[in-house]
Amino acid sequence: MTTDLLDRKLERAFTHLDADGSGGIDEHDIIALGSRLLSALAEPADSPKATQVMTGLVGFWQELFTELDLDRDGKVTPEEYKLGMTRLYADGGPAYDRSFRPMMEAFLTVVDTDGDGRISPEEFHKGQEAFDTRLSFTDTETLFRRIDTDGDGTLSVDELLAAVREYYTGTDEEAPGNLLFGEL
Numbered sequence: 001m002t003t004d005l006l007d008r009k010l011e012r013a014f015t016h017l018d019a020d021g022s023g024g025i026d027e028h029d030i031i032a033l034g035s036r037l038l039s040a041l042a043e044p045a046d047s048p049k050a051t052q053v054m055t056g057l058v059g060f061w062q063e064l065f066t067e068l069d070l071d072r073d074g075k076v077t078p079e080e081y082k083l084g085m086t087r088l089y090a091d092g093g094p095a096y097d098r099s100f101r102p103m104m105e106a107f108l109t110v111v112d113t114d115g116d117g118r119i120s121p122e123e124f125h126k127g128q129e130a131f132d133t134r135l136s137f138t139d140t141e142t143l144f145r146r147i148d149t150d151g152d153g154t155l156s157v158d159e160l161l162a163a164v165r166e167y168y169t170g171t172d173e174e175a176p177g178n179l180l181f182g183e184l
Contacts, residue, residue: 003171005170005171005173005178005184006086006168006169006170006171007082008184009167009168009178009181009184010081010082010085010086010168011078011082012181012182012184013081013085013167013168013181014078014081014082016033016131016132016181016182017029017030017033017081019032019033019036020032022075023077023078024075024076024077025075025076025081026074026075026076027058027061027065030057030058030060030061031054031057031058033057034053034054034057036130036132037053037107037110037127037130037131038050038053038110040126040129040130041110041111041113041126041127041130043110049109049110050110052105052106052109052110053106053107053109053110054106055102055106056102056103056104056105056106056107057103057106059099059102059103060099060100060102060103063095063098063099064076064084064088064099067084067087067088067095068080068081068083068084068085068088070083070084085168089165089168089169096165096168096169097161100161100164100165101157101161104157104160104161104164105157107127107160108155108156108157108160111123111124111126111127111130113126116154118154118155118156119154119155119156119160120153120154121140121141121144121153124140124144124155125137125140125141125144128140128143131181132182133179133180133181133182134182134183135179135182135183139179143176143179143180146176147159147160147162147163147176147177149162162177163176163177163180164177164180165177166178167180167181
């Protein structure tokens with residue numbers, strides 16, 4: 001069972017993933033998301049980073065699609081998404097790590113424009129713009145500081161994974177991960 005907060009977060013994430021606004025998510029939406037991210041970060045489509053991003057997104061999609069497309073019609077509806085995401089990630093178990101870790105590693109790789117293995121506040125802001133979260137630079141900085149749990153001024157894959165886990169499983173209205181995809 002989801003709470004109002006989780007429902008709002010899942011609706012926001014679904015809308016974000018439904019790149020063409022068709023009311024269903026399919027592989028074309030996931031490819032469009034990856035392309036939008038690469039374009040916004042000026043990453044050439046044939047670069048090793050682009051390959052890692054697209055591989056991570058495709059793996060994420062294949063994992064989710066198998067679990068979420070209950071009627072096997074080739075797309076995931078908002079209801080299938082909500083039910084499936086709640087079932088898969090309610091406890092943040094193995095399915096979460098199997099599908100989100102590769103995607104977050106790919107995200108870190110492409111957003112980490114200086115190649116130091118960490119995401120700076122500036123890189124995080126560019127990533128938020130690429131995901132079209134519509135957060136202001138000030139709000140993005142605040143979110144960054146809250147996600148940066150070790151306070152070192154950068155984000156690691158583990159810190160991003162914790163924020164994503166919080167987004168998909170958390171019921172705390174004040175949790176920083178709630179804003180990962182913009183205002184709810």
